[in-house]
Amino acid sequence: MRKSASAIAVHGILILYTALALFPILLVIMNSFKARKAIFGSPLALPTPTTFSLIGYDRVFGDSSIVSYYLNSITVTGGTIFFTLLFGAMAAWALTEYKFRWNTLLALFLAVGIMVPIRLGSVSIIQLIVELNLINTLTALILVYTAQNLPLSIFILSEFIAQIPKDLREAGRCDGLSEYSIFFYIVLPLIRPAMATVAVFTMIPVWNDLWFPLLLAPTGGKQTITLGIQQFLGQYITDWNAVLSALSTAIIPVLILYVIFSRQLIRGLTSGAVK
Amino acid sequence: MSEVKIEKLCKSYGPVEVLKDINLTVGDGSFVVLVGPSGCGKSTLLRSIAGLEPVNSGNMTIGGRQVNDLPPAQREIAMVFQSYALYPHMDVYNNMAFGLKFAKTPKAEIEARVNEAARILQLEPLLKRRPRELSGGQRQRVAIGRAIVRKPQVFLFDEPLSNLDAALRINTRVEIAKLHKMLKATIVYVTHDQVEAMTLADKIVVMNKGRVEQAGKPLELYYKPNNLFVAGFIGSPAMNFLPAQVKKGGILALSDGQELKAALPSSCKAGDTVTLGFRPEHMTLGGAGKFALTGIIDIIERLGESGFAHVRLPSGHTVVAEVRGDPRTGSGQSAKLTFDADYLHIFNAEGQRLD
Ligand SMILES: Nc1ncnc2c1ncn2[C@@H]1O[C@H](COP(=O)(O)OP(=O)(O)OP(=O)(O)O)[C@@H](O)[C@H]1O
Ligand SMILES: [Mg+2]
Numbered sequence: 001m002r003k004s005a006s007a008i009a010v011h012g013i014l015i016l017y018t019a020l021a022l023f024p025i026l027l028v029i030m031n032s033f034k035a036r037k038a039i040f041g042s043p044l045a046l047p048t049p050t051t052f053s054l055i056g057y058d059r060v061f062g063d064s065s066i067v068s069y070y071l072n073s074i075t076v077t078g079g080t081i082f083f084t085l086l087f088g089a090m091a092a093w094a095l096t097e098y099k100f101r102w103n104t105l106l107a108l109f110l111a112v113g114i115m116v117p118i119r120l121g122s123v124s125i126i127q128l129i130v131e132l133n134l135i136n137t138l139t140a141l142i143l144v145y146t147a148q149n150l151p152l153s154i155f156i157l158s159e160f161i162a163q164i165p166k167d168l169r170e171a172g173r174c175d176g177l178s179e180y181s182i183f184f185y186i187v188l189p190l191i192r193p194a195m196a197t198v199a200v201f202t203m204i205p206v207w208n209d210l211w212f213p214l215l216l217a218p219t220g221g222k223q224t225i226t227l228g229i230q231q232f233l234g235q236y237i238t239d240w241n242a243v244l245s246a247l248s249t250a251i252i253p254v255l256i257l258y259v260i261f262s263r264q265l266i267r268g269l270t271s272g273a274v275k
Numbered sequence: 276m277s278e279v280k281i282e283k284l285c286k287s288y289g290p291v292e293v294l295k296d297i298n299l300t301v302g303d304g305s306f307v308v309l310v311g312p313s314g315c316g317k318s319t320l321l322r323s324i325a326g327l328e329p330v331n332s333g334n335m336t337i338g339g340r341q342v343n344d345l346p347p348a349q350r351e352i353a354m355v356f357q358s359y360a361l362y363p364h365m366d367v368y369n370n371m372a373f374g375l376k377f378a379k380t381p382k383a384e385i386e387a388r389v390n391e392a393a394r395i396l397q398l399e400p401l402l403k404r405r406p407r408e409l410s411g412g413q414r415q416r417v418a419i420g421r422a423i424v425r426k427p428q429v430f431l432f433d434e435p436l437s438n439l440d441a442a443l444r445i446n447t448r449v450e451i452a453k454l455h456k457m458l459k460a461t462i463v464y465v466t467h468d469q470v471e472a473m474t475l476a477d478k479i480v481v482m483n484k485g486r487v488e489q490a491g492k493p494l495e496l497y498y499k500p501n502n503l504f505v506a507g508f509i510g511s512p513a514m515n516f517l518p519a520q521v522k523k524g525g526i527l528a529l530s531d532g533q534e535l536k537a538a539l540p541s542s543c544k545a546g547d548t549v550t551l552g553f554r555p556e557h558m559t560l561g562g563a564g565k566f567a568l569t570g571i572i573d574i575i576e577r578l579g580e581s582g583f584a585h586v587r588l589p590s591g592h593t594v595v596a597e598v599r600g601d602p603r604t605g606s607g608q609s610a611k612l613t614f615d616a617d618y619l620h621i622f623n624a625e626g627q628r629l630d
Contacts, residue, residue: 167360170327175374175425176348185373189364 025251032056032244039240056241057249066246068221069228074253075138076224077207080145081199081257087146088153088198089161089191093183095154096161097169107158113151118144122215129216136220141213145206153198160194161187196264199257207254225250277338277351277428277461278303279324284333286316286323293319295485297333301429301463301478306455308472309465310508311482317465320482321431324463325354338428348378350429353422357434359414361406361421367393368402371421385424392420395454412443419451423458432464436471444468451475469511473497481505503626506552512583514552514620515594521547531590535566537616540629549629552620558596560584560604562613568594572610575602586610 030046031039038051045051060066095107118125125144126135134140164187172182188195213227229246232239279301286294293316301307309317322328324335326347335342342350361370368389375385393399396416406414415435422430435451436444452475455462466472472479473493480490481504488508489501500506506514519527519535523545527535535551543549570588575598584596596612604610621629 165358165360167356167358168362170322170325170347171354171356171360171362171421173327174325174347174352174354175421176377177374181377186362 028244029248029251032241032248036241039244053241056239056243056245059239059242060245060249065221066225066228069223069225070249070253072138072217072222072228073207073225073250076141076145077203077253077257079138079142080149080206081202083142083146084149084153084202085195085199088150089157089188089195090183091150091154092157092161093187096158110151110154114155118148119211122211126215134216136217136222138217138222140216141224144212144216145202145209149198149202149206153202156198157191157194160191164190192264196261199261203257203261204254207250278336279429279461279463280334280336281324282334284320284323284330284335286319286328286330293485294323294330297485297487299480299487299490301461304459304461305477306462306464306475307478307480308476309463309480309482310467310469310472311488312508313467315482316485317482318433321354321433321463321465324350324429325352325431326350327354348374351427352429352431353425353427354431355418355422355433355435357437359406359418359438361414361417363406366403366405367398367409367417367420370406370417371424374421374425388424388426389420392423395423395457396420396450411439412447415439415447416450419454423454428461430460430462432462434465434467437467444471448474469509473509479509481508483508499628499630500552500620501628503550503552503622506620506622506628510554510556512555512595514554515558517551517588517590517592517594519549519551521545521549527551529568529588529590530592531588533568533588535568537566537619540621542623542629543621548624550622550626552622553614553618555583555595556597557618558594558612558614560596560598560602560610560612565616566614566619568612570594570610570612572604572606572608574606575604584610586612 027043031043033047033053033056034051035053035055038045038047038053042051047053091110095103129135129140129144132140134143168186168190169182172186177185208226209224210226213224217223218227225246229243229250232242232246279299281297281299284294284297284299285292297320299307309320311317319328323330324337326342326345330343333343337350337352347354362373365373371389371392372385375388380388389402390399393402396419398413398416398420401409401413401417406417409417415438418435432451436447439447448471454460455475464471464475476493478490479493479496481488481496483504489496489505491499496505496509500509500514503516507516517529519529521539521543522528522534525536525539527537527539527549529535568586568588570586573585573587573593575585576583580599582598582602584598584602586594586596588594594612623629
């Protein structure tokens with residue numbers, strides 16, 4: 001009895017929290033399908049045949065630049081994930097597998113990178129990007145985000161790589177694999193779940209970020225979607241239909257990416273390698 | 276020809292010397308077993324042969340080819356790890372084929388070799404399975420299969436059976452012996468298990484603290500151990516040791532005053548302190564051997580048909596003797612132990628065998 005009571009309590013709290021977290025999202029999606037009047041008249045009501053309207057979506061997709069903002073966001077997020085995972089895993093592998101002189105110092109340096117927020121360096125980053133002639137490019141964003149996410153991903157991936165049995169890498173060496181092949185054919189497949197985790201927590205802040213797009217790529221058609229939506233928010237009038245529709249559709253790509261990665265989050269991939 | 280020759284091999288981890296001046300020859304097609312207490316450097320020696328561990332000095336040839344500076348893959352060796360080390364993300368077929376693919380072996384050849392190995396090891400129905408879907412014994416066979424397909428000059432096994440249960444271990448041991456016969460392979464094999472060492476080996480190498488104590492045929496080590504360490508290490512239960520004083524006329528006096536008369540080796544002089552060694556299985560409780568010791572039975576461990584009597588001598592030393600059948604005696608009784616002079620081992624004060 002006691003047990004089921006506490007289970008109910010726990011589930012109650014979780015359901016409450018879920019409802020709380022989902023409510024604003026639901027509200028956004030719901031209202032994106034309503035006419036302007038209905039949005040303000042009864043914001044909490046579901047769209048009815050009379051209030052239903054696709055005007056917001058029409059305006060968003062009618063605006064060709066919005067579509068390219070989507071592509072920008074996808075490119076930046078995808079590129080960041082790719083480079084973070086590739087360089088993160090490579091560095092993690094090097095730091096765990098090879099004993100070289102600056103090993104510990106380098107690991108410490110990276111640990112500091114986890115603790116210091118990259119935004120503190122915004123001014124120098126802008127200077128650097130300007131010097132490199134990369135202002136208003138997606139490359140600038142990908143570079144900065146990769147740098148931002150590398151320390152933590154190296155830290156996490158190192159932990160996982162250290163758990164790969166030493167015998168497996170040596171079996172690879174006996175099988176004639178080069179160090180690169182061992183990395184790509186043995187290590188990478190085995191840390192897939194860890195990489196999926198890193199990908200998920202890299203992806204969401206990057207997708208939602210407004211700070212660096214505003215600083216590094218505010219114009220020239222290189223805006224990301226979060227920045228691009230701002231054009232519907234005017235000082236005097238705001239196109240709420242378009243804003244809500246854009247926000248709703250902005251959820252979809254991250255959702256798809258999340259589904260892809262979360263399928264990789266299978267536990268126990270290494271089971272069976274060793275006794 | 277795939278003889279392995281190791282000369283003056285030394286290896287240290289920082290200041291710790293792990294292998295000290297190892298000299299060892301593994302004849303073509305022979306089965307050499309490395310034994311020794313934990314931490315004596317068996318795995319390190321094996322891994323040095325494999326090329327997984329750099330050595331400090333010494334010379335190593337495999338099949339007449341110097342391999343000191345070659346990476347593992349070019350040494351034409353195959354290693355079977357204690358943990359099996361199967362690639363968890365590949366099925367059995369690919370586990371075996373993986374190395375060959377990297378060696379750019381033609382596809383048809385890979386298939387032929389893997390299928391051949393699968394047939395030998397009875398893995399055919401399992402080729403499409405992942406390692407995690409296999410039992411311990413099956414994983415073991417896959418690990419051996421992965422070694423076989425590479426057609427190496429030398430097989431290296433590091434305690435391959437230690438993760439298996441007792442019954443499976445015996446089975447697999449027999450399988451490995453058969454495999455050795457069939458493939459005429461040169462094998463270096465590390466084990467903790469006496470029985471494995473005795474039954475499989477053409478030559479046993481007993482190691483201790485990074486040195487080779489003795490290398491020889493199993494029975495040679497059993498009947499003529501070079502020193503106290505080998506005498507105590509080979510055989511189960513271990514050999515009994517008793518200190519003794521040599522007296523005039525070939526008399527050996529034990530510390531409690533009991534005396535034995537034997538034809539002593541010429542190097543034994545009156546007044547020397549020696550250690551006598553005799554194996555439990557060469558002693559009988561009662562009986563009519565030439566030598567006799569008396570003492571009190573502490574306990575008799577009965578294993579069924581045979582058992583072991585622990586007998587305390589007046590000097591306080593305990594001697595273990597094998598008993599057959601039902602000795603009709605027990606704890607607290609006095610007992611007379613007899614044994615044959617042929618099986619007496621005598622070691623000098625430095626622990627070296629006297630012949
Ligand atoms: N990477 C290392 N760094 C320092 N010392 C090491 C290292 N690897 C092994 N050793 C030491 O080398 C010695 C020999 O180790 P090794 O693994 O060869 O022993 P072993 O005979 O195989 O023992 P076991 O029977 O327990 O497997 C041990 O004393 C061990 O502590
Ligand atoms: Mg070992």
